[in-house]
Amino acid sequence: MRYTQIKAAAKAMGTSLATSTVSELLRSGETRAGRDTEKLVPLVAILLAKTGNDHPAAAPWLDEKAWQARWEALDDRDRGRAAQPPATGTEGVFGWDDPLVGLREGAGIARLEDRRTSTMAATVGGLAALGMYRQARDVAWELQRSVLETHGPRDPEALAVRHVAAYWVGEAGNRRAARAATDTLLAECRAALGEEHALTRLARLRLAAWTTSAGDAAHGRRLYRELARDGSDDRITLLSRLGGARAAKTVGEIDEAEDQLARLMPDLVAEYEAHHPVLFAARIHAAQARWKGTRCAAYGRQSLERLVADATEHLGRAHPLTLKARACHARLVHADGDPQRSLELAEQTHIDALRVLGADHPYTLAAGSVLSVILAAVDLPATRALLGRLCEQAERALGDESRVTLGIRHNLAVVTHHDDPRAARALYEEVRDARTRVLGAEHPHTLLTRLALAYAVLALDGPDAARPLLEEIHRARVRVLGPAHPDVEVTRELLRIAGQAPPALPAGRSEG
Known part of the structure; x- marks a missing residue:
C-alpha cells in the first residue's frame, strides 16, 4: 500500500494517521524501536485488513498483546545494549533455552564476521522469536550452505552454523533428521575441537534431546545423565538435568521426575532471569508429572491456569511453550468435568498452533491429539477424521515410532473401537508392539495400550481370554506405579468386573 492509501484507510476508520507518521513507522533503520506501541495499532490493523490471516506475514501480528510485548522487548534489549559493541548475529539462533550464554567469549566459538552470514543468523533468531520455526529452518539451511562454501566443514564457524541448521530442522518438526544430523556433528566436533569444547557439549545436549523426542526416551535419558555428570557448571549442565527429568517423566518414572525437578528449580531460578522460557518449561514438566502421578484433575487444573496466565503475559499467547501449557x-x-469449556480451549489452542507453528510441528500434533480426546465425547465422526489427518502428518514429520505418533495412533484405535472392535484390536496390537520396542513393555503408555487391547479381547473373545491380560497389566502397574496409584485401582476394578463376566466393557481410555 502507498502511504496515501494507508492515510485514507485510517481516516475511514476514524483514526488520524499522518503520512509523515506512516513514513516514520515503516522506514528501515537501526534506531531503537521505542515503547509507544499505541500509534502502531491502527497501522497494523490497516495492513492486516489487506492481508489474509493465513499469510505467513500476518501471523506475528494477529495477537495484538503479543506483538506489543515483543515490540517493547526490542526496546528493552536495545536499551540494555546501547553501550555494548554491535551484535555478532548469532544471538538467539541456538534456541530459546540459551545454552551458550556466558560461554561464547573464550569458548572458541567463532564470530560471524561476514555481513551476509551475520545478517542471516540474526534473521534466524528473529524468525524463531516470532514462532516462525519453518521459516527459521529454511534460513538456517541457507546459512549453512553459504558458510560451507567458504569454510571447511570442521572449521569452528562452520560447526557452529551446522548446529544452528540441525537445531531448527528439529524444531520445525523433523526430530529424526535433527537426531541424525546432530549425531554426525557430535563426531566431527569431538575430532576437530575436543571433548570439552562448548560446541561438543552442546551437540551432546541436543543429541539427548532429539533422541528423547524422536521416540527413544530411555537412551535419551542415559545421554542426559552422562552429560550432567561431566563436572561442568554451566547452562548446558542445567539443561541436561532438566532434560533428564523430562525423560524420566516420559519413561514413566514419575516420582523420580518430580524429585529431580524439585531439586533443579532453585538452580534454574538462580541462573535464569524471571519469566525465562526455561523456567516455564520446567513448570510445565512439573505440572505434567503431578497430574500423571496423582490423577487429581482439580489440583492440576488450578496449577496450569496460573501457568497459562503467566506464560501468556510474559511469552505471548502463541509462544510454543504457551501453546503446550494451554x-x-x-x-x-x-x-475435571467441564467438557464444553475444555473443547473451546482445545480448539483454539490447535488453531493457534496451526497458524504459528504449522501442521507438522510436534506441539501442533500434540495439541491436535488433546483436541481429539475431548472431541471424541461429542462427535466421533469428526474425531475419526481429525485423527486420520494427524496420523498422516505425524508419520510424515516424526516417523512411525515417535512418541507423538504412537499416542495419536492409540487414540485412533480407541475411536475405532466404538464401531469396530476387531479393527481396533489390530491397531492396538500394532501400537503395543511399537511402544514395547520404543518404551518398554511396562512403560505407562505401553500399559495403557495393553489395557485397551484387553478391552477389545474382552468384547471379542470374552472374559476368559481377557482375564490373563488384565492380570499381567495389573501386576505391572503395581510394580511401576505402586499399589495406591489411581491407575492400579482401575485395573483392580476391571479384574473384579471381568470375573463376573459382564456383557461388554466400553472402549479403552484415550491418551492425551
Whole structure:
C-alpha cells in the first residue's frame, strides 16, 4: 500500500494517521524501536485488513498483546545494549533455552564476521522469536550452505552454523533428521575441537534431546545423565538435568521426575532471569508429572491456569511453550468435568498452533491429539477424521515410532473401537508392539495400550481370554506405579468386573 492509501484507510476508520507518521513507522533503520506501541495499532490493523490471516506475514501480528510485548522487548534489549559493541548475529539462533550464554567469549566459538552470514543468523533468531520455526529452518539451511562454501566443514564457524541448521530442522518438526544430523556433528566436533569444547557439549545436549523426542526416551535419558555428570557448571549442565527429568517423566518414572525437578528449580531460578522460557518449561514438566502421578484433575487444573496466565503475559499467547501449557490445561479441564469449556480451549489452542507453528510441528500434533480426546465425547465422526489427518502428518514429520505418533495412533484405535472392535484390536496390537520396542513393555503408555487391547479381547473373545491380560497389566502397574496409584485401582476394578463376566466393557481410555 502507498502511504496515501494507508492515510485514507485510517481516516475511514476514524483514526488520524499522518503520512509523515506512516513514513516514520515503516522506514528501515537501526534506531531503537521505542515503547509507544499505541500509534502502531491502527497501522497494523490497516495492513492486516489487506492481508489474509493465513499469510505467513500476518501471523506475528494477529495477537495484538503479543506483538506489543515483543515490540517493547526490542526496546528493552536495545536499551540494555546501547553501550555494548554491535551484535555478532548469532544471538538467539541456538534456541530459546540459551545454552551458550556466558560461554561464547573464550569458548572458541567463532564470530560471524561476514555481513551476509551475520545478517542471516540474526534473521534466524528473529524468525524463531516470532514462532516462525519453518521459516527459521529454511534460513538456517541457507546459512549453512553459504558458510560451507567458504569454510571447511570442521572449521569452528562452520560447526557452529551446522548446529544452528540441525537445531531448527528439529524444531520445525523433523526430530529424526535433527537426531541424525546432530549425531554426525557430535563426531566431527569431538575430532576437530575436543571433548570439552562448548560446541561438543552442546551437540551432546541436543543429541539427548532429539533422541528423547524422536521416540527413544530411555537412551535419551542415559545421554542426559552422562552429560550432567561431566563436572561442568554451566547452562548446558542445567539443561541436561532438566532434560533428564523430562525423560524420566516420559519413561514413566514419575516420582523420580518430580524429585529431580524439585531439586533443579532453585538452580534454574538462580541462573535464569524471571519469566525465562526455561523456567516455564520446567513448570510445565512439573505440572505434567503431578497430574500423571496423582490423577487429581482439580489440583492440576488450578496449577496450569496460573501457568497459562503467566506464560501468556510474559511469552505471548502463541509462544510454543504457551501453546503446550494451554493444551495441557484444556486436557485437565476436561478431566475435571467441564467438557464444553475444555473443547473451546482445545480448539483454539490447535488453531493457534496451526497458524504459528504449522501442521507438522510436534506441539501442533500434540495439541491436535488433546483436541481429539475431548472431541471424541461429542462427535466421533469428526474425531475419526481429525485423527486420520494427524496420523498422516505425524508419520510424515516424526516417523512411525515417535512418541507423538504412537499416542495419536492409540487414540485412533480407541475411536475405532466404538464401531469396530476387531479393527481396533489390530491397531492396538500394532501400537503395543511399537511402544514395547520404543518404551518398554511396562512403560505407562505401553500399559495403557495393553489395557485397551484387553478391552477389545474382552468384547471379542470374552472374559476368559481377557482375564490373563488384565492380570499381567495389573501386576505391572503395581510394580511401576505402586499399589495406591489411581491407575492400579482401575485395573483392580476391571479384574473384579471381568470375573463376573459382564456383557461388554466400553472402549479403552484415550491418551492425551
